[in-house]
Amino acid sequence: MPPAAPPSGSGKPGPPYGPPELSVPVATLVPVSENATTTAVSGDRIPPRRVFGLAVPALGVLAAEPLYVLVDTAVVGHLGALRLAGLALGGVVLSQISTQLTFLSYGTTSRTARLHGAGRRSDAVREGVQATWLGVLVGLVLLVAGQLLAEPIARALSGSDEIAAAAVSWLRIALFGAPLILVTMAGNGWMRGVQDATRPLRYVLAGNGISAILCPVLVYGAGLGLEGSAIANVVAQVVSASMFLAALVREKVPLRPDFPVMRAQLGLGRDLVLRSFAFQACFVSAAAVAARTSTEAVGAHQVVLQLWTFLSLVLDSVAIAAQSLVGAALGAGAARQARGVATQITGYGLVLGCFLGVLFAALWSVLPHAFTSDPGVLGEIPHAWWFFVALQPIAGVVFALDGVLLGAGDAAFLRTATLVSAGLGFLPLIWLSLALGWGLSGIWSGLSLFMVFRLAAVVARWRSGRWAVVGAVREA
Incomplete structure (x- = not known):
């Protein structure tokens, strides 16, 4: 199931046609370094192959999750209407994490791409490090809150004790993937910013592919039923997030948290x-x-x-x-x-x-x-x-x-x-x-x-x- 649409320096929400505000939090603009690079080869245009070299892998990442959800739905669907309804309801709740926290991918891309264009790749990757820390911290908060609120939320949404119980049994397990979902989103963000579109596609397909194979094994073969679907979902997040984390380690940049940068990213997220x-x-x-x-x-x-x-x-x-x-x-x-x-x-x-x-x-x-x-x-x-x-x-x-x-x-x-x-x-x-x-x-x-x-x-x-x-x- 899921893991699938920036404040000004003054902090004031300007009107839609108001004065320009560069909405990059803590947005101190500095002169471009002498070794800054850009992706265009001539004039003001980018070769179409370069544009679609970024767009096509991005489409693969965007489409991987819906395709996995279809597999998950087909597997659970054979358990009966009640289990399918529980999966649908639990999935809607979990999907809000990726829906509402898109700034970890889109916002990180924006900040990282500027640094990459200025020839500061290490600084660009460090944006990814801080976005990853932010994803872990926010994800842990969501995990704890989700465990406490899963049952009342499911009951409020379903209106049925049976459907709510099924949704809660799935959701309590799947929520352990919440921090990992956010790590994956941050990883997508910084890699897109440095114009590396291929690795995110490999990482996401690896996680979802393994999970798609594991799902029917756990649901039917191991007899875990709906809970097997949730475990397979968490496995997908573990695999993908681990690959993004390993990629950060290989970059050989400092991995310690930088709270001012994280606050800036949260401002963008607002x-x-x-x-x-x-x-x-x-x-x-x-x-x-x-x-x-x-x-x-x-x-x-x-x-x-x-x-x-x-x-x-x-x-x-x-x-x-x-x-x-x-x-x-x-x-x-x-x-x-x-x-x-x-x-x-x-x-x-x-x-x-x-x-x-x-x-x-x-x-x-x-x-x-x-x-x-x-x-x-x-x-x-x-x-x-x-x-x-x-x-x-x-x-x-x-x-x-x-x-x-x-x-x-x-x-x-x-x-x-x-x-x-x-x-x-x-x-x-x-x-x-x-x-x-x-x-x-x-x-x-x-x-x-x-x-x-x-x-x-x-x-x-x-x-x-x-x-x-x-x-x-x-x-x-």
Whole structure:
């Protein structure tokens, strides 16, 4: 199961179109070193092979977890509906760790990429060391809190004593992987920052691959049932996290904790966590409204939303490449190159989004049947499908520019833009659709308005060029 969307120096949450603030905590910018390097070979563009050399392995890392979850679900599914419901509920709770603490990967990439671009690889890796310490410390807190709160949370979410008991039995074991999940996220972050995209893919596939083989052995062969699934999950985290830790040791940098740097990383995390909460509020509200519309509507919403989530992973892989390349260019003092890379990758996002839109428009009468044979659900799917299709080009641009701005350390702007877009677009239309009986059309109109507002915000920020502040991060 899971382990799978930066404050200014003043600390004030600036308006979405306000003055530029370099959102790299403890953000003292220092002159670029004379031996600074950048990844471009000429002009303001990066060779496409270099971009996709980062994006494709990132997609593999993003897709590895959902694929493992499918294997886990298939194995546990044969134990009966109760065990499957327990796995689903426990997995939702555990997934909040990776969902809400993405700053350990995305924020670390931003800080590390600048230092790497400035020719300070050792300092860049030390950012990874501190992110790893932070992951261990936060993970241990979550482990203890999770053990204490697992039962009341499961009961509150399930409404069924039997499902809650099954979820708790799985969750209490799986929570031992929480610190390791965060170590893996930190490892992904610093390696992407130094533009090493291949090792994270190997490490994540190794852990999930071993666990996928071990899961049926423990569940059926050892007779451990649902608890066997949880143990296999922890094994996956142990394997992957151990490989990331070994990679840090091989770098031969100091491994002691540096609390000022960790505080800086937590400051960066504040904005990304708030942004994640905005996404969660929107999508939880959408699910709640769909559930109150009809059984068929919630089923149709789930089908289209899962496709949306999958395609988001595809588009997000381009954004991850943007983070690494833009951060490195700014760290090297090459603002013009960073702007050129931003334009280039935004173009890639638009083309990819258009391609996906055309592809899924052509599949509209075929693909839904792969997910359900229920006539009522199939009848509801078109009310969401065409919004989903039309949004792909917009999503391609938005996700690409999200990556550009995150790479520049401009997460404070992204936080504010996301909160404003959710508050003015998604949430009002979702709940209005419930009051007026608009059903899935209202829900997906809300998502569309949310994406249009985000598009306007990130395009305006991109065109302003105020995000392209050069320099390398120096710890306080």
